[in-house]
Amino acid sequence: MLxxxxxxxxxxxxxxxxxxxxxxxxxxxxxxxxPNGSGKSTLAQVLAGRETYEVTDGEVLFNGKDLLDxxxxxxxxxxxxxxxxxxxxxxxxxxxxxxxxxxxxxRKYRGEDELDAFDFIEFVKEKARVVAIDNxxxxxxxxxxxxxxxxxxxxxxxxxxxxxxxxxxDETDSGLxxxxxxxxxxxxxxxxxxxxxxxxxxxxxRLLNYIVPDAVHVLVDGRIAxxxxxxxxxxxxxxxxxxxxxxxxxxxxxxx
Amino acid sequence: MVGLKDISDTYRSxxxxxxxxxxxxAFRWLHPLREAAFARFCELxxxxxxxxxxxxxxxxxxxxxxxxxxxxGEGVDADQVAPFTLREPGAHRIVFVNGRFVPALxxxxxxxxxxxxxxxxxxxxxxxxxxxxxxGQYATIENHAFSALNTAMLxxxxxxxxxxxxxxxxxxxxxxxxxxxxAPWVAHPRNLIVTETSSQATIVETYAALDGxxxxxxxxxxxxxxxxxxxxxxxxxxxxxxxxxxxxxxLHLRRSSTLTSHSIxxxxxxxxxxxxxxxxxEDCECTLNGLYMIEGTQHVDNHLVIDHAKPHCRSWEYFKxxxxxxxxxxxxxxxxxxxxxxxxxxxxxxxxxxxxxxxxVQSKPQLEIFADDVKCTHGATIGxxxxxxxxxxxxxxxxxxxARSLLTFAFAGENLNKIRVASLRAQLxxxxxxxxxx
Ligand SMILES: Nc1ncnc2c1ncn2[C@@H]1O[C@H](COP(=O)(O)OP(=O)(O)OP(=O)(O)O)[C@@H](O)[C@H]1O
Ligand SMILES: [Mg+2]
Numbered sequence: 001m002l003x004x005x006x007x008x009x010x011x012x013x014x015x016x017x018x019x020x021x022x023x024x025x026x027x028x029x030x031x032x033x034x035p036n037g038s039g040k041s042t043l044a045q046v047l048a049g050r051e052t053y054e055v056t057d058g059e060v061l062f063n064g065k066d067l068l069d070x071x072x073x074x075x076x077x078x079x080x081x082x083x084x085x086x087x088x089x090x091x092x093x094x095x096x097x098x099x100x101x102x103x104x105x106x107r108k109y110r111g112e113d114e115l116d117a118f119d120f121i122e123f124v125k126e127k128a129r130v131v132a133i134d135n136x137x138x139x140x141x142x143x144x145x146x147x148x149x150x151x152x153x154x155x156x157x158x159x160x161x162x163x164x165x166x167x168x169x170d171e172t173d174s175g176l177x178x179x180x181x182x183x184x185x186x187x188x189x190x191x192x193x194x195x196x197x198x199x200x201x202x203x204x205x206r207l208l209n210y211i212v213p214d215a216v217h218v219l220v221d222g223r224i225a226x227x228x229x230x231x232x233x234x235x236x237x238x239x240x241x242x243x244x245x246x247x248x249x250x251x252x253x254x255x256x
Numbered sequence: 257m258v259g260l261k262d263i264s265d266t267y268r269s270x271x272x273x274x275x276x277x278x279x280x281x282a283f284r285w286l287h288p289l290r291e292a293a294f295a296r297f298c299e300l301x302x303x304x305x306x307x308x309x310x311x312x313x314x315x316x317x318x319x320x321x322x323x324x325x326x327x328x329g330e331g332v333d334a335d336q337v338a339p340f341t342l343r344e345p346g347a348h349r350i351v352f353v354n355g356r357f358v359p360a361l362x363x364x365x366x367x368x369x370x371x372x373x374x375x376x377x378x379x380x381x382x383x384x385x386x387x388x389x390x391x392g393q394y395a396t397i398e399n400h401a402f403s404a405l406n407t408a409m410l411x412x413x414x415x416x417x418x419x420x421x422x423x424x425x426x427x428x429x430x431x432x433x434x435x436x437x438x439a440p441w442v443a444h445p446r447n448l449i450v451t452e453t454s455s456q457a458t459i460v461e462t463y464a465a466l467d468g469x470x471x472x473x474x475x476x477x478x479x480x481x482x483x484x485x486x487x488x489x490x491x492x493x494x495x496x497x498x499x500x501x502x503x504x505x506x507l508h509l510r511r512s513s514t515l516t517s518h519s520i521x522x523x524x525x526x527x528x529x530x531x532x533x534x535x536x537x538e539d540c541e542c543t544l545n546g547l548y549m550i551e552g553t554q555h556v557d558n559h560l561v562i563d564h565a566k567p568h569c570r571s572w573e574y575f576k577x578x579x580x581x582x583x584x585x586x587x588x589x590x591x592x593x594x595x596x597x598x599x600x601x602x603x604x605x606x607x608x609x610x611x612x613x614x615x616x617v618q619s620k621p622q623l624e625i626f627a628d629d630v631k632c633t634h635g636a637t638i639g640x641x642x643x644x645x646x647x648x649x650x651x652x653x654x655x656x657x658x659a660r661s662l663l664t665f666a667f668a669g670e671n672l673n674k675i676r677v678a679s680l681r682a683q684l685x686x687x688x689x690x691x692x693x694x
Contacts (some may be wrong), residue, residue, distance in 0.1 A: 085310035088648040092666025101662065102652035109653070141666075158652065222567045 001026040001197045002047075002166055004065075007058035009039075009046050010042040016042045018222035019058070024166075027194040031208060031233060032201045034219035035241045040201045041085050043219070044170045049075050062166065064189050076102070077109035077164030083155035083172045085201075094152070099124065099161055105226050106162060127160040148175050156187040167191060168199045171200035171209040185210030205237040218244050259449040263319060264298045270325050270442075271408055279411035282380040285388065286410065293397045293407035310587040312618045313528055313557040316350065318500050323442035323472050329354035329435040330507065332466065334490035337361050340433065340464050343679040348373055348427035350400040353433050355443030355473070356412050363431040370419035373428060379415035386417055390450050393507035394478045394534065402502045402528075406476040408445040413446035413475075416459060418475040420452040420482075427458040427677050436469025447477040451485045458488040460680060464501075465496040465523065479506070481513035483537075488516050489678055492508055494687070497554060509569075511537035518675060519558065519575075520684060521548035522691070526558045533564065535569040535597075546575035547671040548692060549584040553563070557586035564630075574606040576671050578664060579615035590622040597627045604634040609641070611660075611668050661692040 002024040009017035018038045024030050046053050046247040047060065049072030060067040063185060075186050087230040090098065091190055115123060128135055130154055143151050161168055172184055188198060188211050200211065208230060210214075218225050218241065225244050226232065236244075271294055274280050283290070302319040303310040332353050340447075341349060350373055351361035357375030364373050372383060379387050391461055397404035412429040432445055433549045451457060463473060473495065479486045501524045509515055517528050533542045562571045577585040587606045608617040621634040641663050649659035668688050675681040 008271065020680070050647060063607065072647060072650040073657070073659075076651055082652075083649055084648065087506070088642075088644045090645050090648065092669045093662060098662070101658065102649070105653040105655065105658070116623070126272050156328050186416055 001028075001063060003061040005059050007043075007046070007060065007078050008056045009042055010051065010054045010056050011042075015056070016222055017046070019226055020222070021072060021218070022217065022224060024153065024197045026197055027192075029036045029188075029192065029198045029200065029211060031213040031216045032199055032219060033203065033216060033233065033236055034225075039222045040219055041115075041170050044082050044085075044168045044199075044201060047168055048072060048080060070092040075108075076162070076164075077106050081159050081162055081164030081167045083152075083167070083169040085160060085170040085174075087143050087151040087155055089144045089146070091144045094139055095142050095144050096121075096124070096138040099158060102158075103161060124161060126167060130190060131160055132183050132189075133157050149177065149251045152176060153180060153183060156184050159191065160187055163191070165195065166197050168201070170201045171203065173202050173204060181207065182210060182256070205233045208233050220244060258582055263301065266322060267294070267405065267409070268295070271384050273325060273408055274411055275412065277363070277453040279377050282377050283410060285384070286380075286391070289392055290408050290410065293404045297404040297408055298396045299420075300404065302401055304651045309559065309588075312584070313526070313555065315526075316524060318472060318502075319613075321470065324437070324439045326354040326356075326441040326443035326471075326558040328356065329433075332361065332433065332435060334359070334361060336466055337431070337433065339646055340462060342427060342460060342677065343683070344427050344677060345405075347429050348424070348426060349429040349431060350374060350414060351431045351433065352412070352414070352443070352445060354435060355432070356446045357414075366426040367601060368424060369674045371422060371424060372415060372417035374415055375412050375414040376448055379448075380442050383415070383417065386450060387415065387448060390478065390480055391448055392507045394480070395476045395504060400504065400530070402474050403476055403504050406446060406474050409444040410446045411444065413448070414461075415447070416449040416457070418451040418455040418457050418644070420454060422452075422455045424455075424457040427460050427680070430459065430461045430558070430646075432461070432463045432473070432475075434463075434465045434471045434473065436467045438470065440470035442473065442474060443474040445473065445475045446488070447475070449477065451480060451487055452502070453483040454485065456486045457676060460490040460492065460677060461478045462492045462494075463501065464494050465499060468496040468498055470498045470500075471495070472586045473503070475503045477503070477505045478508070479509060479515070480508045481515045481599070482615040485510075485512060485513045485515075487513070490518045490520065490677065490680065491529075492680075492684070493519075493521040493523055493527060493529075497523060497525055499524050500526045502528045502530075505532070507531070507533040507542065509533065509535050509537070509542055511544045512539040514541045516543040516545070519544070519546040519548075521546075521556050522550070522687060524556070525554060527554075528559065529557065530559045532561045533563065533571065535564050535566065535571065538566045539568045540566075541570045543614045544573045544574070545671055545674050546672070547577075547668060548585065549668065549688060550585070551580035551683060553582050553613040554584075555584045558588070559586075560592045562602065564593045564600045564602065566593065566594075567596060567598045567600070569597065570601045571603075573606075574671065574674075575606045576667065577608045577617060578611065578668060579608065579617060580611040582612070582614045584615070585617040586616070587636070588620040590624065591632060591634075593623075593625040593627050593630050593632065595626045598629045598634065600627060602630070602632045606636040608638045609664065610638065611664065661694075664692055665689065
């Protein structure tokens with residue numbers, strides 16, 4: 001479903017991703033871990049189409065299409081969704097208006113009928129219930145004055161409404177209390193389907209108690225340093241990243 | 257370049273025509289003020305950019321155009337007026353074409369007893385005592401060439417009188433329409449709105465063009481908010497993008513009055529919106545909201561002066577501009593807190609959104625405070641759309657242009673939401689949407 005080959009990404013001439021290779025098959029859940037500043041969010045943002053990042057080499061295929069060739073909105077319409085690590089506040093635009101505009105843009109792209117305000121409300125109420133979001137949130141401006149936890153839940157709510165093919169969750173679990181974490185996990189598990197893939201960027205094993213990943217990858221200094229099964233996350237929880245980072249450094253020195 | 261002498265000669269001939277007209281006759285008692293105003297205009301001439309109050313607005317295009325007096329604009333029919341009317345149940349409408357009252361197009365509806373709504377020229381004869389007591393008392397001719405010219409050329413405009421204790425529920429709509437002529441023309445509409453103690457009214461002034469063409473509207477509106485009144489006022493400008501509009505609004509607030517005035521400007525090649533609010537007695541509250549949205553080479557200058565003359569008054573200014581193309585915006589907001597105006601609470605906010613790299617805004621707050629126990633704040637921001645927000649919307653499937661429109665609408669929406677006349681708000685929201693659609 002998603003294939004990243006030798007991806008190099010730079011910001012202002014500084015290389016952040018230094019050759020990432022990653023394959024995520026349909027129906028799979030992958031977890032991406034790694035120390036602060038290793039490039040996890042950079043990878044997520046590049047997949048979503050953030051223009052501040054410059055792809056200097058490599059390619060990304062999404063269902064056979066060259067993802068890097070598409071605009072951010074086209075990617076969303078193709079089914080890519082990123083839950084932001086730091087969701088943006090948009091004063092003056094209600095969540096209701098924003099989400100209907102988004103859903104209809106996607107439906108239009110796919111040649112489906114747009115939903116009118118009434119149908120949309122019906123559709124969305126059900127989704128709001130799943131992520132235990134109060135309907136009044138729909139009338140509030142997007143993320144405006146939301147707490148950190150509310151913002152994260154709003155991301156999952158949007159994901160539930162837009163029903164993406166590929167969801168990339170950038171630390172959606174960070175800073176959540178256990179109830180909110182369970183809601184996020186439930187949202188993700190509901191989305192799981194044979195034709196969908198999910199990438200969970202996280203620092204904590206805790207989330208993976210609720211969402212069992214098919215694979216775990218560790219990003220260190222812009223490269224995937226180690227990949228493994230779900231037990232790798234447990235290992236990291238006890239040992240930290242230093243061991244892997246050390247191995248990585250050793251490999252680098254050998255090369256020199 | 258047209259010299260001051262040529263300008264004086266041109267307008268002197270206009271004045272001679274006015275004096276001989278029906279308005280000249282109706283306002284016979286105003287003759288000395290007319291003469292004084294014209295003399296003052298000749299002394300001042302049109303302001304230049306060397307004048308501090310006009311530093312960023314060049315009036316040369318007005319000075320250099322040989323305007324003819326506005327033609328009568330006969331033949332406008334109800335169908336042409338319909339798109340500009342307020343869809344508010346029970347609205348009281350009076351219509352002016354090229355500055356002159358047209359009773360046939362007006363529909364004042366049923367007004368509470370004692371309320372007067374009509375043309376100022378008629379009022380000069382029929383309600384001379386009220387008109388004479390107020391006309392020219394608030395709009396001074398001393399330092400403002402355009403107001404002096406308006407006073408000299410005064411012929412017609414709207415007259416609204418709300419007697420003591422009267423509540424006018426439905427909005428009063430003063431609709432000024434302009435019709436193009438072969439030659440550029442000038443009109444000087446003059447409006448007088450007087451409200452007595454404990455009354456309440458909503459007044460919407462609209463300036464709109466039925467077609468394109470070069471016109472110069474030099475309007476002056478004087479509003480007296482009587483004691484303990486609640487007045488909601490709107491001034492909407494959607495003239496042609498070739499038009500010149502200089503509008504001066506003089507607000508006189510009496511004790512415990514609450515006056516809100518909204519300025520909404522979309523049209524005009526060159527627009528100057530002067531507002532002077534005099535919080536003349538204690539416990540007044542004056543709110544000035546503004547929204548303008550321009551493109552191309554349009555130029556809008558909002559020039560606000562608030563005089564806090566007495567203690568315990570509040571003033572709130574909230575002006576926003578959206579500029580595209582090579583348009584220019586100017587905001588200058590002066591707050592004068594007089595010596596004994598203790599407990600003044602004043603806040604001024606000016607926010608500008610630049611949609612293009614070539615648009616420019618000048619924002620100039622000025623606080624002159626001569627009392628010591630006051631709260632006075634001001635803030636100005638000039639910025640572009642937030643890239644992060646645009647990306648956020650796009651990452652959810654919304655196209656770039658749509659994301660930009662959505663965010664721009666949200667910026668405008670904050671001010672549009674302050675409009676309390678529902679149908680007007682809906683009309684203006686629609687106007688903004690159309691302007692934003694690619
Ligand atoms: N827009 C940017 N401009 C400049 N540097 C950036 C930008 N975005 C990321 N970086 C840098 O790239 C590196 C990787 O950042 P990134 O946010 O991808 O890390 P991360 O793995 O998500 O970290 P964390 O776990 O703290 O979220 C960091 O050194 C960061 O400072
Ligand atoms: Mg990150």
